[in-house]
Amino acid sequence: MSGDKEYSGKADIVIGALFLGLAVFALVLTSQLQEPREHVSIRNFPTIVSVGMLLLSSLLIAKGITTIRSQPRGADHAAEDGFVRKPLRERIPTVFILRFIGFVVLGFVYTQVIRPVGYIPATVVLLLAVMGLYGEKKWYRLILIPVVVGFVLFHLFRTLFRVPLPLGGLW
């Protein structure tokens, strides 16, 4: 377990540093805000929040350092029980990283092309690709479900709820 603890300690330091940076950034921006009126300040609340974040992120970094220091040297690779710990690359499988990136990229592209391409074609392609990411291999499902879901959602929201879903240049 010591390898996991070291990983968690490092993660705490990295995330703590990110939050610390965010807190400092917010404090600087807050100090530049214009004060509109006496007694009531638009700086009060963001200042309280940023200072709180500053303190807690420092605490998280300190916790991360303590966690790492409490581990014996080389614990990440060979613990006392003789088991060789998995390096980070094996802990997070590459296939998952690829799926994750694929999901995010597909989502991003979808939000960019939905207006020019139209709701139905964009959604059918998105669903087909995401089904593939979730491991679907049966071809009839890969074709049938995105088409049916795309059409049903389109007509449900456009016809019944009158949401102006983009028609795109194809229609």
Next chain:
Amino acid sequence: MEAFLEALTFVVTPYNFLLLLIGVAGGIVVGALPGLTGSVGIILLLPFMFYVEQANALIMMGGVFCGAIYGGAISAILVATPGTPSAAATMLDGYPLAQKGQAGKALGVATIASTAGGIISMIFLILVAPQLARFALRFGPPEYFALMVFALTIIGSVSAESLVKGLLAGLFGLLIATVGLDPFMGYTRFTFGIPRLLTGFPMLPVLIGVFAISQLLVQLENVGKPVVVPPQNVTNVLPTRSELKGLVRVVVPTGVLGTLLGCIPGTGGAIASFWAYSEVKRFSKEPETFGKGNIYGIAAPEAANNGTTGGALVPLLTLGIPGDVVTAVILGALMVVGVRPGPMLFREQPEMMNALFVSLMLAQFLILGLGLLSVRVLPRVLKTPPSILFPIILGLCFIGAFSLNNSPYDMLIALVFGVIGYFLKKHGFPPAALILGVILGPLAEGHLNRTLATTHGDWTVLFRPPIAPVFYILALLSIIYALKGAAAVKRRAGLVNAGEEKGN
């Protein structure tokens, strides 16, 4: 009484009854599917709520809430995977009973106990909520600010792993909520000259991202893992007459226990169900049969966790403070459809509140009916392949985000917050804390500034007795409770690790 009859007439109109039925059925399905929770169910329902009246939206939301809490028991019993955290205790005896070939009886007992617990809690809600709302009318901005501080300490209770991380996530949520126009004077903050940021980050896409899309990303990790197949034959659903008598003795006290615990912000169904389970086991004449398929071990947690539904709605509807994750999402959802929970709601829209109470009560009977009738269908629902289910949910998430302003920008917000939510989850930061910050931040700031404006900047008014100090004391107690809870979790984890090492 006349008002309730009027509300009943309104709820049983075919359209409203259909909405309630859809809500309960949808809630049961979402609650039953492992990986999805009541929160996700309510979020997925939100796009549909834009197109109905507020009262209709409340009816539907109430149905989903109650249905999802019950639905969690189904997967706990059939595949030993609780659909919701509050169904974890149900699994202890539900799954062993299903393994003995009595899955039907386990589901039947869970359905009856859930209904009983739900009815008890709704009676409590109907009796107590209007009284508390009347009392809360005395609150001014300082009291409301103190109440918001107390509500924010609930973050501690959702931070099982680390209080520091929970508070950081909460502060992150509060910071996100400060982007855009400030809620009191309308001055811009942190917009970087981007016009879209003037209105801040819209709550619906943030909710969709943090709860639903992040969960879809989590589920990507399970691709390729084998899915547990539920049993095929589910028969003999109803318990015998003698078993029913015993059930009454169990569900009434545990339903009351769940209701009372549900009222306390920061407790929730999981605590109530485990507490009820241990109490029933302690008072049982056959404690050794618990964990091996004892029907009372199913009934107690189910009555308790469904009891929390009405209890949790008391502080939510009367004071506008959520007691747990699901009610925090409900609060956000209510605000999205334009309903601001709080005492004024009871004064200004009593008809809508009565309609909600009646529909919540009817939802319990629908759970009984749908639960008992659908026991043969439900195992098939659990067989839905993730490769079909999750892409469809993604489609719903995107269309939900789009329908807020008819803009792909909101879809992008949902996607970004989905990724943020995923990383928060993976590193032990509770996403619920972030949402609590996003929802309560503008309210807390509004009350703070209102207080300071009316008192010419006198901060001491924030501690005006007698009500405000009570909330600060409760906030302090809540933090101490959370710290003690975290210490207990660490102790238990240490014991488990020590045990494992000894075993090795």
